[in-house]
Amino acid sequence: MTDQQIPSPSQAAPIVPDAPEKEPGESRWHAFVREVTQGSVLISVLAVLLSIIAGGILIAATDEDVQRAAGYFFARPLDTFRAIWDSVAGAYSALFQGAVYNFRRPGFAAGIRPLTETLTFATPLIAAGLGVALAFRVGLFNIGGRGQMLIAAAAAGWVGFALDLPFGIHLLAAVVAGIIAGGVWGGIAGLLKARTGAHEVITTIMLNFIAFYLVSFLLRTPVLQAPGSNNPKTPAMKETAVFPDLFGPGYNLHAGFLFVIVATVVVWYLLNRSNVGFQFRAVGENPHAARVAGINVPSVYVWAMVISGALIGLAGTAQALGTIKTGFGSGIDAGIGFDAITVALLGRSRPWGVFAAGILFGAFKAGGFSMQAAEGVPVDIVLVVQSLIVLFIAAPPLVRTIFRLRTPGASQRPSRRRKAVAR
Amino acid sequence: MKLELRGITKRFGALTANDAISLTVEPGEIHALLGENGAGKSTLMNVLYGLYQADEGSILLDGVEQHFAGPGDAMRAGIGMVHQHFMLIPVFTVAENVMLGHEQTKAIGRLDLAAARARVREISDRFGFDVDPDARVEDLPVGVQQRVEIIKALSRDAKVLVFDEPTAVLTPQETDELIAIMRQLKAAGTSIVFITHKLREVRAVADRVTVIRLGKVVGEADPQSTNAELASLMVGRSVELTVQKEPAKPGDEALVVRNVSVLDPNGQKVVNNVSFEVRRGEILAIAGVQGNGQTEITEALLGLQPHVSGEILLDGKSLIGLPVRKVLDAGVGFVPEDRTEDGLVAEFTIAENLMLNRSTGEPFVKGGTLQLGYLNEFAEQKRKEFDIRTQSVQSHVGRLSGGNQQKVVLARELSRDLRLFVAAQPTRGLDVGSIEFVHTRIVQSRDAGIPVIVVSTELDEVVALADRIAVMYRGSIVGIVPGDTPRDVLGLMMAGEKPTEVAA
Numbered sequence: 001m002t003d004q005q006i007p008s009p010s011q012a013a014p015i016v017p018d019a020p021e022k023e024p025g026e027s028r029w030h031a032f033v034r035e036v037t038q039g040s041v042l043i044s045v046l047a048v049l050l051s052i053i054a055g056g057i058l059i060a061a062t063d064e065d066v067q068r069a070a071g072y073f074f075a076r077p078l079d080t081f082r083a084i085w086d087s088v089a090g091a092y093s094a095l096f097q098g099a100v101y102n103f104r105r106p107g108f109a110a111g112i113r114p115l116t117e118t119l120t121f122a123t124p125l126i127a128a129g130l131g132v133a134l135a136f137r138v139g140l141f142n143i144g145g146r147g148q149m150l151i152a153a154a155a156a157g158w159v160g161f162a163l164d165l166p167f168g169i170h171l172l173a174a175v176v177a178g179i180i181a182g183g184v185w186g187g188i189a190g191l192l193k194a195r196t197g198a199h200e201v202i203t204t205i206m207l208n209f210i211a212f213y214l215v216s217f218l219l220r221t222p223v224l225q226a227p228g229s230n231n232p233k234t235p236a237m238k239e240t241a242v243f244p245d246l247f248g249p250g251y252n253l254h255a256g257f258l259f260v261i262v263a264t265v266v267v268w269y270l271l272n273r274s275n276v277g278f279q280f281r282a283v284g285e286n287p288h289a290a291r292v293a294g295i296n297v298p299s300v301y302v303w304a305m306v307i308s309g310a311l312i313g314l315a316g317t318a319q320a321l322g323t324i325k326t327g328f329g330s331g332i333d334a335g336i337g338f339d340a341i342t343v344a345l346l347g348r349s350r351p352w353g354v355f356a357a358g359i360l361f362g363a364f365k366a367g368g369f370s371m372q373a374a375e376g377v378p379v380d381i382v383l384v385v386q387s388l389i390v391l392f393i394a395a396p397p398l399v400r401t402i403f404r405l406r407t408p409g410a411s412q413r414p415s416r417r418r419k420a421v422a423r
Numbered sequence: 424m425k426l427e428l429r430g431i432t433k434r435f436g437a438l439t440a441n442d443a444i445s446l447t448v449e450p451g452e453i454h455a456l457l458g459e460n461g462a463g464k465s466t467l468m469n470v471l472y473g474l475y476q477a478d479e480g481s482i483l484l485d486g487v488e489q490h491f492a493g494p495g496d497a498m499r500a501g502i503g504m505v506h507q508h509f510m511l512i513p514v515f516t517v518a519e520n521v522m523l524g525h526e527q528t529k530a531i532g533r534l535d536l537a538a539a540r541a542r543v544r545e546i547s548d549r550f551g552f553d554v555d556p557d558a559r560v561e562d563l564p565v566g567v568q569q570r571v572e573i574i575k576a577l578s579r580d581a582k583v584l585v586f587d588e589p590t591a592v593l594t595p596q597e598t599d600e601l602i603a604i605m606r607q608l609k610a611a612g613t614s615i616v617f618i619t620h621k622l623r624e625v626r627a628v629a630d631r632v633t634v635i636r637l638g639k640v641v642g643e644a645d646p647q648s649t650n651a652e653l654a655s656l657m658v659g660r661s662v663e664l665t666v667q668k669e670p671a672k673p674g675d676e677a678l679v680v681r682n683v684s685v686l687d688p689n690g691q692k693v694v695n696n697v698s699f700e701v702r703r704g705e706i707l708a709i710a711g712v713q714g715n716g717q718t719e720i721t722e723a724l725l726g727l728q729p730h731v732s733g734e735i736l737l738d739g740k741s742l743i744g745l746p747v748r749k750v751l752d753a754g755v756g757f758v759p760e761d762r763t764e765d766g767l768v769a770e771f772t773i774a775e776n777l778m779l780n781r782s783t784g785e786p787f788v789k790g791g792t793l794q795l796g797y798l799n800e801f802a803e804q805k806r807k808e809f810d811i812r813t814q815s816v817q818s819h820v821g822r823l824s825g826g827n828q829q830k831v832v833l834a835r836e837l838s839r840d841l842r843l844f845v846a847a848q849p850t851r852g853l854d855v856g857s858i859e860f861v862h863t864r865i866v867q868s869r870d871a872g873i874p875v876i877v878v879s880t881e882l883d884e885v886v887a888l889a890d891r892i893a894v895m896y897r898g899s900i901v902g903i904v905p906g907d908t909p910r911d912v913l914g915l916m917m918a919g920e921k922p923t924e925v926a927a
Contacts, residue, residue, distance in 0.1 A: 273795075275788040282779060286768040292727065292759055293780035294748035 044346055044353070046399050047392035048360065055385040056088040059377055063087035091377045098370025099363035109250075114366060116246075116253040120323065122362025124149075124315035124336045126260045129343030129354040130267045131186075131311030135200075136349040137271060138304035139284040144189055144204025145312045145337025147211030148182040152313030153320040153332045154215050154224060155181035157234050160241035160321055170240035175259065175317050182313015183306045185211060190305025194298030200305065208337075216330045226327055234327040243322035256318035261355075263314060268351035270307075280304055312337065342390050361386065424485055424501055424582035425450055426471075426614055431480035433466055440466040442638045443480065448583065453605060453615045455629035455646070457622075457657055459826075459854035463638040464618045468585050471616075472504050473497040484583070503576025507588040509568050513561035518543050520560055521575050546574050550607050565713075566597030573604065584608065585616045590624055591852050595882060595914075596712070602628050620657065620854050622650045623883075658856045666862045669870070671890040674703035677874040678724075678843050683733035685719045685898075693719045695898040696733070701843070701874040706865065708889030708906075709878045711917055716898035717878045718760055721847045724876075725757050726750040737843055751780055754842030758832050758849050760878070762825075766832045769821030773813060774802035776820045777835050805834040810860065826857025833864055844868050847878040862888060882910060 060066050060083075069076075069083040097103060099118045105111045128145050135142035142148075156178030165173055189207060192198040218224040219232035226235040243254035271277040282290040283300045291297050319332050343361055347353030368382035392399050399405070426448040433441040440463045448454040458464045469475045471482060473491030482489045484500055491497045494504075511520050522539035529535050543556035552570045560568060569589060576584055586605070590598045605615055605628055619625060625632055625646060632644040634656045644653055678701040685694035694716040701707045709717050723731045726747045735742040742750055751757075759765035767776050778787040778798055787794055787801075802816035809830045813823060820831055829849065836844065846865060850858040865888060869875050879885050885892055889906040894916040901916045 273793055274791050275782045275793060276791065278775070278778075278782045278793060282768050282771065282782070285770045286764075288765050289768050289779065291747065292725070292757065292765045293782075294746070294751045295780075295782070296746065296748070 041348070041353075042405070043396045043399050044348060044357075044393060046403055047346070047389050050392050050399065050402065051385045051388035052092070054388050055381055056092070058381055058384060059088050059091045060084045063377075087375070087377075090375045091371055091381070094371040094374040094377075095364075095367035095382075097367075098374075099367030113251060114370070116251045117366040118359065118363040119257055120252045120254070120362070121365040122359045123254075123257045123260050123322065124318045124334075125339055125343050125361050126355055126358030127263055127318060128312045128315035128336050128340030129347060129358050130263055130351060131182075131308040131313075131315070132340045133344035133347060133349040133351070133354045134267060134271070134280075134311065135304060135308040136344055137284045138280045138300060139287065140190075140193075140200050140301065140304060140308070142186065142189070142204055142305065142308045142312075143201060143338070143341060144186065144207050144309070145315075145340045146333045146335075147204070147208035147337070148185045148309045148312040149316035149319065149333040149337050150211045150215045150330065151185045152178040152182035152316030153328060154218060156313075156317040157237065157320040157328060158224060160237040161235045161327070163241075164238070165240060167240045170238065171243065171321070174237075174241045174321055175314070178317030178320070179310045179313045182316060183310035186309015186312065187302060187306040189309075190302040193305070194301045212330060219330055231329070233329045236326045237321055241321060242325045243318070252323070254318075254322035256322040259314060259318070260358075263311060264351050264355045267311070271351065276303075312340065315340070339386075342386060345393050346389060424614055425483075426502075426583045426616070427483040427486075428467070428471065429481050429483065431467060431470055431477045431482075433463075433470055433475055434478050440638050441470065441477075444635065444638075444640050445480075446633055446640070448614045448616055450582075450614050451609050451612045452630045453609050453617055453628055455617045455619060455625045455632045456635060457620060457625055457632055457644070457653065458635035459620060459657055459856060462635045462657075464635055465587060466638075467635070468504070468587060468616070468618060471497065471585065472502060498579050498581070501580060501582040502585065503579060503581025503583070504585045505569065505572045505576060505587065505589055507591055509572055511560045511568060511571060514559060516557050516559055517554055517563075517571050517574075518556040520571060521556075521578050523575075525579065542578050543574055546577050550604060550611075552604070564597075566593055566600060569593070569597075569601065570604070573608075581613070583614045583616070585618070587618045588620075588852075589617075590619065590621060595880070595917075598624065622653045622855075625653065626650070654855045658854075666866055666887045668866045668888075671705045671869065673705040673890070674872060676700045677703045677738055678876075679734070679736040680720075680724075681734040681736075683720070683723060683731060683735060685716070685723050685728050686730035687719070688729075693898050694723065697895075697898075697900050699893050699900065699903060701876060703874050704869055704872045705890040706869050706875040706877055706888050706906075707903075708885040708892045709876060709895055710882065710885040710889075710892055710913060711880065711895035713880045715895045717880075717895055718847065719898075720895075721757070721760075721845050721876070721878055724750070724843075724845055725755060748783065751839075754840060756836035756839055756841040756844040756873075758829075758836060758846040760847040760851070762828055762832050763821075767820045767828055770819055773806070773811065773816045773818055773820055773823070773831055774798050776831050777802050777805055777816075777838075779835065781835075781839070801838075805838060809834040809864075826853045826860075829853060829857060829861060833861065837864065837868060841868070841873050843876070844873050845876045845878075848880065849877065850879075850881070850884060858884075882913060885913070886910065 063083065066080065066083040066087055069079040073080045098114050100115050102111050102114050105113070128149065132142055132145060156174045159174040159177040163170065163173070185207060189200045189203040192203050193200050216232065219234065224234050226233055243256045245251060246253045246255060246257065271281065279290065279295045279300055282293065282295060283297050287297050315336055316333065319334065319336070320328055324332065339361060343357045344354055346360070347355070347357035364382045364386060368379040371377050371382070372379045428444060428446040430443045430445055431441050432439065432443050444467055446454070456464050466475065470477045473493045473496050482491070489500055491500070512523065515523070518536055518539040521543050522534070527535040527538050540556040543554065546552070547554045552574065554567060554570055554574065560571060563571070573584070589601060593601060602624065605617070609615060617629060629646040632646050632653070634641050634644055634653070636657065636659055641656060644656055680700065681698045683694060683697045684692055687693045697720060699707065709720070711717055719728060722728045724735060724742065726742065726745050726749070731743055733743070737753055737755065740753060742753060763769060768779065771779070781787050787798055799816065805811070806813065806816055811827050811830045811834065813827065820828060823831070849861050849865065853861065865875060865877060877884070877888050891903055891906055892908060892913065893903045894901045894913060896917065896919040901919060901921050904912070
């Protein structure tokens with residue numbers, strides 16, 4: 001290595017031999033500040049902010065009142081601005097009221113209902129987001145969320161409607177079945193990568209198709225299809241197998257959310273405090289060094305995909321046993337397997353980041369509908385905002401340029417040089 | 424062309440990487456820029472090459488002030504750069520690489536490869552480079568690839584050539600050839616800036632020497648100064664250039680390697696029937712030109728090579744076929760050749776890297792949980808013990824200089840209970856001060872009774888450390904000779920000749 005490493009400011013310290021010792025508390029704070037200002041927490045927040053602004057522009061531009069007022073802009077410019085304000089503020093306040101708290105409803109119990117809706121939507125998003133994030137940390141790109149969710153939903157659903165088990169045990173058995181099924185489906189891709197080197201992006205996409213058509217087929221056979229029905233749809237879940245409502249029948253929020261909180265804690269512990277997670281992260285950052293350090297890299301790939309699939313399986317389970325209890329078809333995944341990638345990116349693949357990102361996306365989903373209902377703003381605007389978030393996150397330099405942030409201190413070292421030419 | 428840098432200052436936040444550096448390179452002069460890793464040499468050259476904009480100061484070519492917005496401007500002005508890590512496309516031919524970036528075309532955008540070939544031939548013949556324009560770059564040895572870089576710069580009419588640590592990747596022979604090439608270029612009137620921290624090369628080729636330390640010019644030196652003088656200027660204190668060591672007191676045979684052969688993934692024999700043994704308390708150096716099977720034999724010891732035959736016994740226990748984990752548990756310490764690729768996880772903290780190969784059990788893991796408190800204490804202690812210069816053990820290892828990175832690797836390996844220590848190219852790319860530290864540590868482990876294997880392509884290092892020397896050539900051991908064998912004999916052996924008076 002040469003002294004190319006000097007360039008960035010945060011590297012100043014290591015080369016100065018007599019750098020003053022920092023108090024432990026101060027250095028932790030320092031690390032936090034660095035994480036926030038130079039890492040991507042700030043980028044994530046700013047990306048959301050930028051996307052909402054861009055969404056606001058779209059809302060205003062497509063609003064009829066704004067267009068009408070703009071027609072006589074030079075006569076009465078204030079009208080245009082008022083119309084813009086009305087449309088954007090109206091849309092976003094509808095979004096807020098649909099996602100967090102509805103002031104138009106009497107009483108707290110009714111007013112808070114949108115928030116519980118948000119959390120309901122967030123439940124599978126967080127679970128699947130954790131799965132994708134965990135794979136990211138191991139250097140794997142799991143885009144097989146759809147397949148893993150479908151298989152998990154089918155397994156959990158089958159246990160839920162076909163078996164007769166006592167209350168409590170039945171639910172647990174169904175959840176475990178879903179998690180295992182998702183884990184197995186993810187593990188196949190892991191095993192293929194470990195044994196044959198097949199790229200997980202290819203295999204998980206293909207497994208999506210296999211899962212979709214397999215479940216579609218099973219939905220036409222007595223295995224999954226409701227008896228006496230012609231629709232490719234399962235029977236309703238038995239009462240003993242569904243996630244109980246957390247706040248009674250008036251709210252959709254179910255106990256699956258508690259499972260997701262537990263899953264977040266477990267993933268946090270696994271990644272940050274356990275030796276398994278240490279090995280996972282080592283493989284994710286530098287598989288060569290991990291191998292030399294005696295870590296069994298192929299086995300890490302397999303287990304990471306199993307756990308990733310299991311978490312996404314939990315998302316499928318939450319859909320089948322919590323959100324849609326009346327029986328489901330092959331659309332049960334509802335695109336969550338792909339939204340999960342966005343959630344994981346926005347959450348920077350950190351467990352609590354994913355948790356927060358999942359809730360934000362849940363809020364978009366919950367609020368999007370009421371925005372359309374109340375203000376006539378098409379729900380697609382929400383999709384545009386979500387997509388813009390991904391765009392901004394994928395391009396941190398863009399966000400940094402817009403907000404004039406400093407580039408973080410990571411020096412671009414040609415660490416893969418050996419592969420490139422020197423051989 | 425005369426190059427002048429006047430008062431170049433470049434700051435990165437609070438750090439001043441270059442502090443009012445002035446430098447003049449006369450036409451046809453080889454000006455060596457000497458300094459430790461992190462002294463600011465590469466920053467200065469990146470300013471010269473237009474990759475960074477200087478905060479203060481100016482660049483003059485033949486007395487005309489220049490403003491480079493990017494490398495393109497610098498190239499047009501006649502500055503060429505030969506980077507340490509080659510900027511070549513492996514699957515392209517030499518001619519294609521040389522034309523890349525300023526391709527000449529014929530009608531409808533067809534590449535004029537013939538012109539590029541002719542250009543390569545012409546430059547190649549002028550300096551006796553012996554480079555085939557149609558050879559694919561990936562098939563060429565490293566030394567020849569470097570010549571392609573030089574041809575690339577010359578084909579753009581570079582009058583000032585910057586060599587950034589050019590010998591770091593070369594074998595001793597290739598280094599000699601490069602030095603000859605530099606002399607020829609100089610004779611043809613090219614000005615050369617030669618960045619290095621290898622003192623011998625400076626003495627061999629430089630007309631003038633400027634020494635940089637911590638971003639400042641600390642002085643000009645006479646290229647005929649002794650190594651010790653140059654080294655102390657560079658490091659800022661006097662440096663021990665030879666390793667202080669007592670004669671070895673070898674004990675029992677600890678490692679026995681018998682008839683070991685290694686096949687590469689294509690089924691080629693890269694290590695051929697190698698046998699040697701290492702005793703407790705001795706250093707066996709494996710010398711040889713890069714790529715003669717040394718890498719593979721060390722990887723075979725550690726269990727990283729899949730196709731190994733023969734016998735490897737450590738304290739009577741066979742290591743062959745064991746997974747890496749078990750080999751490490753058997754007490755093998757390993758410093759890999761490429762520390763950034765195989766030795767460290769750049770994005771991990773220093774502390775995390777210190778437990779990288781101990782993530783399966785106590786003391787760092789209890790019941791599957793990382794013992795972060797213990798890890799921190801351990802890291803702080805190792806930071807002091809190994810003089811790892813960093814603000815915090817929570818800094819990412821990727822931000823350390825090469826020397827400090829190597830100290831992290833050493834600290835990790837030497838704090839385990841070792842029964843064998845294998846160090847491959849332990850000082851590659853390190854500055855003088857770090858080399859001294861690493862060598863001292865290696866000798867200390869030997870004196871503690873650990874059998875040590877040092878693999879090195881640097882004859883200096885081999886001679887400094889070895890109690891016995893095994894020379895490898897084309898996958899076989901040419902002979903195992905005592906540590907005080909003269910250099911010329913070793914040189915002959917490295918070329919594959921088996922001196923008759925040497926018993927294997």
